[in-house]
Amino acid sequence: MxxxxxxxxxxxxxxxxxxxxxxxxxxxxxxxxxxxxxxxxxxxxxxxxxxxxxxxxxxxxxxxxxxxxKNIFQMTSQSVDETGQKSKLQQLQPLLLILFYIATASILLHYKSWDGNAVMLDFMGLFFIVFSFFKMLDLKNFPESFRMYDPLAKRVSIYGWIYPFIETALGLMFLMRFEIEIALIATLIVLSITTVGVTKTLLDKKSIRCACLGTALKLPMTEATFIENAIMIVMAIIMLTQII
CATH class of the missing domain: 3.30.70.100 (Alpha-Beta Plaits)
Known part of the structure; x- marks a missing residue:
């Protein structure tokens, strides 16, 4: 049996x-x-x-x-969609909360003397610092999870090991306003590579765990991961067009 x-x-x-x-x-x-x-x-x-x-x-x-x-005749298509959506939102709750706190902190730092560019730079800096922190919690297992969808990590194993440190460095560069142009270009390259892998995973409808917050939190690979990277890429492009 x-x-x-x-x-x-x-x-x-x-x-x-x-x-x-x-x-x-x-x-x-x-x-x-x-x-x-x-x-x-x-x-x-x-x-x-x-x-x-x-x-x-x-x-x-x-x-x-x-x-x-399950007997598919006992469930309507509407109930299936509602159950799946609820489950997905519950699973993504840690990611959504973290993004909310990062956005709130970035806005509060500049609410007295508003500066949109400064808000975006702080958001990007805090984003990288917080996300790299979660990856550092289980640095031993993160590379294996990351290479399941990141194209470069699949081909160059050491990339998965140094990726959390790249995020930490980029976060510090944004927060310290150090070599912003280089940090923006690096952000575009790094996140574009990952986004290609995320897009392919979503199109192939594979069910794997997202390593964006390391392996400490069990997050599914969903459209939210794509949107999260897309927001950072758009911010980097906006900032670059203003600098160049």
């Missing part, structure tokens, strides 16, 4: 191999096949194995649950 389970917490090929290994060691499990993109595992058993036994076999990093086969 073969059962399909949902697995959360996997970010790379190493995670896939680990899940297959741990589940494969459970008594009466004869074969385990993990699909990283779908976050699923097909487990073949010689006799029934309780879901709880499979859960206990995995480290705390991973969460296992039985995949339910």
């Amino acid at each position: 073969t059962h399909t389970y949902n697995i959360t917490g996997m970010t790379c090929g190493g995670c896939k191999a680990s899940v297959e290994k741990y589940l494969g060691n459970v008594d009466n499990v004869t074969n385990v096949s993990v699909n990283l993109e779908k976050a699923e595992a097909e487990v073949t058993m010689s006799s029934h194995v309780a879901t709880e036994a499979l859960k206990k076999a995995l480290p705390e990093k991973y969460t296992l649950s039985k995949k339910e086969n």
Whole structure:
């Protein structure tokens, strides 16, 4: 008999191999096949194995649950859309809150003597500093998650390791108003590369985790990731046109 389970917490090929290994060691499990993109595992058993036994076999990093086969005739298309939208908004709540606080802080810093350019520079600086901080929390696993959708990180492995430090440097340059033109050009290059990968992932409808806030927060790759990068790119272009 073969059962399909949902697995959360996997970010790379190493995670896939680990899940297959741990589940494969459970008594009466004869074969385990993990699909990283779908976050699923097909487990073949010689006799029934309780879901709880499979859960206990995995480290705390991973969460296992039985995949339910839903009857599509019991759900209207409207209810499916509403459920998916609610779930997506809930999952993106940390990202939206962080962007809100960054935007609010940037505005409050200049509300007495309003300067639109200064607000944008501070927003970009705080954006990079905050996002690099979350990546630094799990610097060991971030590169593997990042290379799942960033084209350059896929080809040059070291790029994933230095990317959080690039973000930190850009953030400091914006906040300190140091070599702004260079920082803007670097921002355009770095975020454009990532946006290409994000766009391809969305078009391919792949279900993977976004590494924009590192691996500490489990964020899905959605349109919000594309919009987040697009805002920064537009700001960089506006600032560059005013400087040049």
